[in-house]
Amino acid sequence: MLLLIFEYRLETKSLRKLGLVWSFLAEHKLLGNIKNVAKTANKDHLVMAYNHLFETKRFKGTESVSKVTEQVKNVKLNEEKPKETKTEETLDEGPPKYTKSILKKGDKTNFPKKGDVVHCWYTGTLQDGTVFDTNIQTSSKKKKNAKPLSFKVGVGKVIRGWDEALLTMSKGEKARLEIEPEWAYGKKGQPDAKIPPNAKLVFEVELVDID
Incomplete structure (x- = not known):
């Protein structure tokens, strides 16, 4: 999930507090598999959401915004990278025997x-x-x-x-x-x-x- 991008800590183990975090993610349309979020979400939108969480101290992160941005960018590039297709190798047997x-x-x-x-x-x-x-x-x-x-x-x-x-x-x-x-x-x-x-x-x- 997207929360795996960040190192975070809740102030309490309250379900209500956890619910607030998930509500925030839902509000910013950041719920879902990390690859899907990185693929569909706008990069600036992700950075804005990260900054908002950081500024309001809803989590404490050890990674910089630029580092997280680079991670998201790499995920998106890997998602869009075309898969290599294997071509059948034909054996050259030479002239007829x-x-x-x-x-x-x-x-x-x-x-x-x-x-x-x-x-x-x-x-x-x-x-x-x-x-x-x-x-x-x-x-x-x-x-x-x-x-x-x-x-x-x-x-x-x-x-x-x-x-x-x-x-x-x-x-x-x-x-x-x-x-x-x-x-x-x-x-x-x-x-x-x-x-x-x-x-x-x-x-x-x-x-x-x-x-």
Whole structure:
């Protein structure tokens, strides 16, 4: 409360005397939280009220008028000081960790968006040409029953290199992707698929449809 600005002492502990003090504060419209009073009250008005209390000896203060005035001024400045707003820091990850070479152009119209279901034919190889995975069948019987790989793109269902590259491909496009380990299987590799640690992978991917 405003009384905290001053060091004061009542002559008695009488509630009536205390009531007089509060009546004075109310008369000068100085009741309320100190920050609110400092924000809304005129500085000259506060100094006048302080002087009036001091001159009539309604309290005994040890602080000078100028010091109290400076305190009120500082409170008001702090109240009006705009709050600093934090800006989101964006991490610069540098260039993409893959390269794409177009083998067959798409329609250049229909591109997948994050969350769309894409349907792809693909073959994955190591840098030495060893095939570690494919859904393309060579025999006529298996070819008849083969289906493209379907998944939601851009939401982490596959390695990041695929997620990022497929968002740049249009329907019908076929591309060769060379994906760095950071956006493939990283330091651990994928032992079950015979992919060694820190392996750069090569894929031929055809985007046949988008849902």
